Amino acid sequence: MIGPSIKIKGEVSGDEDLLIQGKVEGTISLGNNEVVVGESGEVNADIIAKTVRVDGKVKGDITGKESVVISRIGNVRGNITAPRVQLEDGGIFKGSIDMDPGDEAVKKAPQAAVASATIPAPENKAPIRDIKSG
Template sequence: MFDKRKETPEPPPEPAAVAPSTPKEFTSRSSAVIGKTINIKGTISGDENLIIEGTVDGSVDLPQHDLTIGESGKVTADLDAKVVKIDGEVTGDISGGEKVIVSKSGSVRGNIVAPRVTLEDGAKFKGSIDMDPSDSKSTASTPKPTLTSSTSAEPKGTKDLDKAAG
């Protein structure tokens, strides 16, 4: 009637499988992990930090939390998080409420909007970076009336250099 095996507590799941690749920056907080063999199509949202080591095609919406794309992560999606760290590959637009970091192993094709953006040496990036997310549209269309006299003057030395250039 009573199965002793059922009374025996089951061992906890093994988070150790992803621990070695967990970025140091976020190890102090608990994070959900999408493992290397997981493929997801669709929208991901939630109320905790997330590490993606697998493949995601869609969008990730975690505006109050940290998002890490691990070295094995391949994401084709628009990303929105408080802090976004890219160690893997991302194709899509990235919005960081605080900052976006593309590490040396990271590759991004898309546009980044965040108050602070760091590209580490070796990072691959193609797209635009907007570090003035609050009012970029208004500033972009406003010419700056700040030319110094030296650059607003007529060309200097052009003739001499032309001669040298042949």
């Protein structure tokens, strides 16, 4: 664990899980393990890990081989690459997400269906009328 009073500038790597409650600037590479940025953690670095959970602040790119979770108190500004990304209600994210879910979950995005999505008409109101098409 990197405690709340600890500041690190440089490369952090290893073969075990890591909880960050302090400040890290540089790179964090724990490819086969879990990285948790705790509530008081402030990371200004790229993170590579098997799973990443953000309860604090991250400014940098995150690569999660299995998953990345931004909790309701997490704040991430950067790009995320992971087969599974979860943003909890209240969590803040700005950047891009690249989801490459792997063999069993690969599907084509339903472009036509998304393009025709409409808001269901609220109750007791006039129904949706399509007044122009083509």
